[in-house]
Amino acid sequence: MVKLLVINPGATSTKFGVFDEERCIFKKAISHSEQDLSRFATVFDQYPYRLKLIEDELQRQQILLEDFCAVVARGGLLKPIQGGTYIVNHKMLQDLKNAVRGELASNLGAVMAYNIASRQGIPAFIVDPVSVDEMLPVARISGFSELERVSLFHALNHKAVARKAAAQLGKVYEKANFIVAHLGTGISVAAHRKGRVIDVNDCKDEGAFSLDRCGSLPAYQLVRLCYSGKYTFEQLKQKIMTDGGMYSYLGTRDIREVEKMAVEGNEKAKLLIEALTYQVAKDTGSQ
Structure with a gap:
């Protein structure tokens, strides 16, 4: 045993x-x-x-x-x-x-x-740690020579779900192609090609916002905020990584509370749920 x-x-x-x-x-x-x-x-x-x-x-x-x-x-x-x-x-x-x-x-x-x-x-x-990196060279290009896109994502869940889906379809993960979306405290959407994750959003830097992470932000506005003197580096990092997303709008990291607010008529909660769904769908389509 x-x-x-x-x-x-x-x-x-x-x-x-x-x-x-x-x-x-x-x-x-x-x-x-x-x-x-x-x-x-x-x-x-x-x-x-x-x-x-x-x-x-x-x-x-x-x-x-x-x-x-x-x-x-x-x-x-x-x-x-x-x-x-x-x-x-x-x-x-x-x-x-x-x-x-x-x-x-x-x-x-x-x-x-x-x-x-x-x-x-x-x-x-x-x-399959979160640092799994199988990205294609073309997927690493950010558009700014000093910054490269990196592969940090929910690899364990991504690959486990893809293998399970492949088995249900009578296929082998290493011979199939999938788009997988992980929705949790962070959100990552990845393109899986024949057992390798060839492109994915780093949920610390980009992609849909989540319960307490900001996801992609307007770059120019973010740069202005960084130099506004309003926040220190550590304060802004906390806002982006742990105090962003749903939490920054509604003060909760619990999606069940957000859904309850929406059911009870909170228009902001309704809009945020719609926005989250919209952003995940957009990321999925882009893969």
Whole structure:
């Protein structure tokens, strides 16, 4: 029996499951409120808190850590790499801890997996991290020679959904073409050609706005705002990355609350839902 612990940390939740081969025998999603996470100075500081939640739940379910053969996690912001499965090593952990390419909740996946695995003497892996980079050279051109478009997206979910869709259609992912849209805290829309993601929007920089990210912004207006003296670099980065999107208009990051507002007659909420749908559709069409 091959028993795996699988961990998927997201911006507002920690999901994990136990698998016997390919059969899921237990899964859990723990939501984290803004209040839960606001006490941590950095994303990496959340690591012991999230790890304890996982271990406490496994203990409640009487699932023993020593029964696992390996621990597998969602990968974080690493150096650009091809899609696939990678063993967690010390260099990877150091890059994630130092947030070499930035802070994301997915950075915690490899760290938590390695912590559990190393205590049990078993391997830890990551699969299709957000830094998967298979973009075509032509897709990297931004229109400004000093800036290049980069590949940072929800690769794990993209490729998993594409493989599932291919199987349902009686096809093989590596021989099929898809457009995949991931709608979450961040939104990414990608063109998949024969198993490779040849173009995708970096959801930190471009594409549709989401619950708390701005997505693409009018460049000239943004430059003027940067030099207005109104915000520091860190303040503006926070506005774009965590206080933008729906949150900047309505003060909530919960799409269920936005939908409730719309149902109750809030015209701004209705317009924002329409705008989000419109922007995702536009990104999908452009791929």
